[in-house]
Amino acid sequence: MxxxxxxxxxxxxxxxxxxxxxxxxxxxxxxxxxxxxxxxxxxxxxxxxxxLRSQGRHGPEQAISIMAAARWRTLEQELDADLGVLLGGHLHVAETEAEEAAVLARVQADRDAGIAIEQVGAREIREIAPDLSAHLRLGAWTPDDGQANxxxxxxxxxxxxxxxxxxxxxxxxxxxxxxxxxxxxxxxxxxxxxxxxxxxxxxxxxxxxxxxxxxxxxxxRWRGLQMLLSDASPARVSPTVTAVGRNLSLKQSPSGGIIIGGRWFARPVGAAPAVEPIEDHVLRQWAGATAILPDLRNRVLQRSWAGAEAQTxxxxxxxxxxxxxxxxxxxxxxxxxxxxxxxxxxxxxxxxxxxxxxxxxxxxxxxxxxxxxxxxxxxxxxxxx
The missing domain is CATH 3.50.50.60 (FAD/NAD(P)-binding domain)
Known part of the structure; x- marks a missing residue:
């Protein structure tokens, strides 16, 4: 037929x-x-x-990202579904003086492209996310970004x-x-x-x-990338947080656990796109996140997982x-x-x-x-x- x-x-x-x-x-x-x-x-x-990150994207993606950011504000209504949209912003931080140049360059490039981005200093970082480490020096802040499921x-x-x-x-x-x-x-x-x-x-x-x-x-090519989830944290982290000098992204789930990502490869299992976390990477990934969010020293790893992604x-x-x-x-x-x-x-x-x-x-x-x-x-x- x-x-x-x-x-x-x-x-x-x-x-x-x-x-x-x-x-x-x-x-x-x-x-x-x-x-x-x-x-x-x-x-x-x-x-x-x-x-949901509009900042730090490749030039050809920026106009698309700006339009997408507007869509996310009403997408739950459009699709008649709870998508877990939380627009708590995105904060990209520098920990050292040497890393500050990368933040300044990102802010300038994104601002030139029409992205609503702000340069924030140490005091403003504390206001945005008080539970982050006190040593953070400079940040790129996009308040309209966030997360969804x-x-x-x-x-x-x-x-x-x-x-x-x-x-x-x-x-x-x-x-x-x-x-x-x-x-x-x-x-x-x-x-x-x-x-x-x-x-x-x-x-x-x-x-x-x-x-x-x-x-x-x-x-x-395809690669596996791995993710971690902590138990519920009393810390409050509204934005998604990334760092100049680390393979790291972290955000707080609606249940209070901290989701830790970044460009940490997972181990392929077999020929098909199938993957599993690498224990050494789990430990290093957790340590990097703890440097940015100190409360993770008091948390335990609840779950780790990995998925397959196509990359160019x-x-x-x-x-x-x-x-x-x-x-x-x-x-x-x-x-x-x-x-x-x-x-x-x-x-x-x-x-x-x-x-x-x-x-x-x-x-x-x-x-x-x-x-x-x-x-x-x-x-x-x-x-x-």
């Missing part, structure tokens, strides 16, 4: 589900397909700590897509049908063949294997048509796709439906090539920090 549709979106994480929602809302015929379900382990949408967001986008007429095929891995190098259809587990006009690949770390199936390689060499996603393959990419968000996900969905939907979006041009898959030696080093970067 063969069925036709306008758009097939592969991947039901925050990016894929957002794309499906915005396409369906615009009146397109959409099928959202996932080998699992929205935001389950070990996907990035399941593992992410959920920071990525799993809830992915699931809410998927439900909203269904309300607008999209079909959701979950626990249904789709195999590409390729003719002369072009994906012409998708074979579903039921034996049904789906013939979409557009195939949108937004499967995060799983995009890499799918691309290999169609004979395509890009400078794209320049840390910017691939968004757009992939040559003659018939595939439209939206993958490789490199650990910072969550905040922009509402606007990525909107822009990609417009792009696919004929309203070409110049804001997406810097992310096109055909952007400048990568030297072989640089890609070799990136792909083989050690998993240990």
């Amino acid at each position: 063969t069925t036709t549709t306008q758009c097939a979106v592969l991947g039901s994480g925050v990016i894929g589900a957002s794309i499906a929602y915005h396409l369906a809302k615009a009146g397109a015929r959409v099928v959202l397909i996932d080998a699992a379900e929205p935001a389950v382990a070990p996907s990035a949408s399941w593992a992410s700590a959920g920071g 990525p799993a809830r967001v992915a699931q809410a986008f998927a439900r909203a897509a269904e309300r607008h007429g999209a079909a959701c095929l979950l626990r249904s891995p789709a195999q590409p049908l390729v003719e002369l190098g072009r994906v012409t259809g998708l074979l579903l587990p039921s034996g049904e063949t789906l013939r979409p006009e557009h195939v949108i690949l937004a499967a995060g770390a799983w995009s890499i294997g799918w691309l290999r199936e169609i004979g395509c390689t890009l400078p794209l 060499l320049d840390s910017m996603p691939f968004i757009g048509s992939l040559g003659e393959t018939g595939v439209y990419l939206a993958t490789g968000f490199s650990n910072h796709g969550f905040q922009v996900s509402p606007m990525i969905g909107a822009l990609v939907a417009d792009d696919l439906l004929g309203q070409k979006q110049d804001l997406l041009n810097p992310f096109r898959p055909e952007r400048s090539g990568v030297p072989d030696d640089a890609w070799f080093r990136f792909e083989r970067e050690p998993f240990r920090n």
Whole structure:
């Protein structure tokens, strides 16, 4: 049996589900397909700590991030769901005089881009987050940033897509049908063949294997990143906090526990995107967080986990048509796709439906090539920090 549709979106994480929602809302015929379900382990949408950060982004992302920040203020109402949105701001701190230059440069670059960012000194840091360490010297402060629950967001986008007429095929891995190098259809587990006009690949770390199936390689890798959660803390940390000289992000969950993230790699388990925390990294990650939030010395580790993330060499996603393959990419968000996900969905939907979006041009898959030696080093970067 063969069925036709306008758009097939592969991947039901925050990016894929957002794309499906915005396409369906615009009146397109959409099928959202996932080998699992929205935001389950070990996907990035399941593992992410959920920071909503507009500051410190790449130049081409800044305008998108500003628009996304506005969307987050009303997204719960739009999707009719509790997304756990808490707009407590984002604070990026310097601990030494040498690190202050990085904060000053970030403030200037973001301010020039129109981001509502402030330079704050030690006294103001104490006012924003009194329980942080007293040695912090300077900060970049974006009061409109915050956090949300990525799993809830992915699931809410998927439900909203269904309300607008999209079909959701979950626990249904789709195999590409390729003719002369072009994906012409998708074979579903039921034996049904789906013939979409557009195939949108937004499967995060799983995009890499799918691309290999169609004979395509890009400078794209997957890595595991690990997270920690403490027991409930009497400290009060309203903003998300990052630090210039550390692989660190920390935020307080609604239950009071401290969520500790940052660019700490996890250990791959097997060939598929599957990962587990590295104990040595857990210890060092906790120690770095304790230097910023001293109350963690009195806390215990409640849980650690890890998820798989697709990363590009320049840390910017691939968004757009992939040559003659018939595939439209939206993958490789490199650990910072969550905040922009509402606007990525909107822009990609417009792009696919004929309203070409110049804001997406810097992310096109055909952007400048990568030297072989640089890609070799990136792909083989050690998993240990």
